[in-house]
Amino acid sequence: MASCICFLVLFSMFFVFAAGEIMEENELVGLFEVMDSLLDDTSWGEMHPLPCTDTPWPGVQCEIAGDLNSPIFHITKIHIGPDILSPPCCKFNATLSSKALLKLPYLKTLSLFNCFTGSPVYIPSTLFGTFSTLELLALRSNPTLFGEIPSSLAKVPTLRVLSLSQNNLYGRIPKEIGGMVSLEQLDLSYNKLSGSIPQEIGGLRSLTILDLSWNGLQGELPYSLGQLQHLEKIDFSSNKLQGRVPQDVGHLKELVLLDFSHNLLTGPIPETLSGLQKLEYLIIEDNPINSGLPLFIGRLKKLKVLSFSGCGLTGPLLTSLSHLDGLIALSLDNNNLSDTVTPALGMLPNLDHLNLSHNFLTGEVSLPEGFINRLGKRLDLGGNVGLCTRQKFKKTNKMSPSFLQTPSCLETRGPAALDHSNNIKKVKPVWYQDSNMSSGSGRLDHQSFEFGSTFLVCFLISLI
Numbered sequence: 489m490a491s492c493i494c495f496l497v498l499f500s501m502f503f504v505f506a507a508g509e510i511m512e513e514n515e516l517v518g519l520f521e522v523m524d525s526l527l528d529d530t531s532w533g534e535m536h537p538l539p540c541t542d543t544p545w546p547g548v549q550c551e552i553a554g555d556l557n558s559p560i561f562h563i564t565k566i567h568i569g570p571d572i573l574s575p576p577c578c579k580f581n582a583t584l585s586s587k588a589l590l591k592l593p594y595l596k597t598l599s600l601f602n603c604f605t606g607s608p609v610y611i612p613s614t615l616f617g618t619f620s621t622l623e624l625l626a627l628r629s630n631p632t633l634f635g636e637i638p639s640s641l642a643k644v645p646t647l648r649v650l651s652l653s654q655n656n657l658y659g660r661i662p663k664e665i666g667g668m669v670s671l672e673q674l675d676l677s678y679n680k681l682s683g684s685i686p687q688e689i690g691g692l693r694s695l696t697i698l699d700l701s702w703n704g705l706q707g708e709l710p711y712s713l714g715q716l717q718h719l720e721k722i723d724f725s726s727n728k729l730q731g732r733v734p735q736d737v738g739h740l741k742e743l744v745l746l747d748f749s750h751n752l753l754t755g756p757i758p759e760t761l762s763g764l765q766k767l768e769y770l771i772i773e774d775n776p777i778n779s780g781l782p783l784f785i786g787r788l789k790k791l792k793v794l795s796f797s798g799c800g801l802t803g804p805l806l807t808s809l810s811h812l813d814g815l816i817a818l819s820l821d822n823n824n825l826s827d828t829v830t831p832a833l834g835m836l837p838n839l840d841h842l843n844l845s846h847n848f849l850t851g852e853v854s855l856p857e858g859f860i861n862r863l864g865k866r867l868d869l870g871g872n873v874g875l876c877t878r879q880k881f882k883k884t885n886k887m888s889p890s891f892l893q894t895p896s897c898l899e900t901r902g903p904a905a906l907d908h909s910n911n912i913k914k915v916k917p918v919w920y921q922d923s924n925m926s927s928g929s930g931r932l933d934h935q936s937f938e939f940g941s942t943f944l945v946c947f948l949i950s951l952i
């Protein structure tokens with residue numbers, strides 16, 4: 489055996505020198521069997537007889553145990569993916585062999601990316617019983633990885649990262665998952681999981697990332713979510729979740745991203761969410777919220793991206809939105825928002841995308857011209873038949889953001905203005921109060937005429 493051997497650690501460029509190489513025979517055989525069950529290349533074992541030392545392979549990593557005089561090498565990581573070898577690296581009939589993996593008791597990382605693409609593969613329930621040291625399991629982008637997530641995965645108490653994203657897994661999320669107290673990241677996105685999210689998920693006390701997006705999950709959100717005190721990112725988008733957002737979600741003080749978009753959630757959004765003081769991304773779009781914009785929104789000072797598109801929101805645009813100095817994108821399109829466009833939105837220093845299209849907004853758009861020029865096509869006020877634009881912008885602005893399709897305020901005596909006389913009646917826009925009522929606003933003239941004539945009719949009837 490070589491008296492001086494070199495050991496290359498994956499991705500890091502330092503070498504460990506040790507005297508002699510000792511590996512347990514069983515472990516080496518296990519590695520060869522695993523590689524044989526996965527790889528197209530049947531000569532992998534011949535090419536890498538000493539995978540921890542003389543003949544390393546970038547997807548396999550070893551660690552030294554024992555003292556330096558008699559070191560023992562253990563296989564600690566197997567990673568196969570397009571970043572390791574030019575694909576295809578896995579064979580058509582690649583399998584997950586728990587029998588072979590059982591021989592690798594020191595494995596910490598098993599990561600197979602885009603490996604199962606031919607014949608169907610199921611996650612064997614015996615797989616999880618075999619690991620006692622596994623910290624990261626990532627089986628991602630495997631189109632022919634089918635079946636249910638075995639409940640036996642809860643038998644791996646050391647697991648910190650579980651990513652089963654972009655496979656074809658179906659069935660329910662096993663409730664046993666709640667027992668994985670060390671789990672920090674759980675990503676089950678882009679599968680065909682169904683049923684409800686188990687209440688037991690509240691047991692994952694170390695969780696920082698929870699991504700269940702793009703599945704067929706149903707039922708209500710578990711109230712136990714509030715127990716996940718370290719959660720920074722929660723993504724439940726594109727499922728069929730219903731009911732209200734639980735009050736306890738407001739306890740998630742570390743939350744930076746909350747994405748519940750494309751579900752069937754109903755409103756109102758609980759006031760407790762005002763406690764999410766680190767929240768930067770609040771994405772609720774495409775849910776039948778059907779209530780007003782939450783009043784507390786203006787208190788979420790860290791918000792960068794806020795989307796309530798297509799949520800059936802009613803009522804006015806809140807002026808408190810203009811307190812959100814960090815806001816970069818605001819999407820409130822496709823709602824039933826009424827009243828005027830708050831001019832103060834145009835003072836938000838970082839706002840770069842504003843979509844208020846397809847609402848029932850009315851009145852004159854009085855956003856600062858500099859703001860309109862800055863956003864260009866990223867400003868969308870289209871589909872608000874009651875909105876009008878000051879002539880001034882039409883002449884000076886060479887760009888054509890779709891809002892400029894809104895008619896000039898002088899031209900709005902037509903049916904569009906009449907359609908929205910109801911909205912105007914409810915709340916008079918601020919700018920009406922200090923403008924000269926008798927000049928220019930055909931809408932208001934009509935409005936007072938309507939009121940006047942109704943009053944006259946009533947008066948006459950009462951006389952009779």
Ligand SMILES: *[C@@H]1O[C@H](CO)[C@@H](O)[C@H](O)[C@H]1NC(C)=O
Nearest residue numbers: 525528579580581582583607
């Ligand atoms: C996998 O396919 C190869 C040929 O591509 C064949 O020799 C081998 O027996 C197959 N293995 C299994 C487990 O089906």
Ligand SMILES: *[C@@H]1O[C@H](CO)[C@@H](O)[C@H](O)[C@H]1NC(C)=O
Nearest residue numbers: 778779799800801802823824
């Ligand atoms: C929003 O407006 C549409 C069209 O007028 C109406 O059908 C719908 O019921 C309204 N939704 C709410 C929540 O008011």
Ligand SMILES: *[C@@H]1O[C@H](CO)[C@@H](O)[C@H](O)[C@H]1NC(C)=O
Nearest residue numbers: 821822843845865866867868
């Ligand atoms: C605004 O939202 C609508 C959908 O409601 C979309 O069609 C349009 O492209 C969006 N505009 C911008 C500028 O993003």
Ligand SMILES: *[C@@H]1O[C@H](CO)[C@@H](O)[C@H](O)[C@H]1NC(C)=O
Nearest residue numbers: 921922923924925926927928
């Ligand atoms: C409103 O405008 C008319 C002329 O259009 C003017 O005579 C009147 O004094 C103005 N009233 C106020 C309050 O500015």
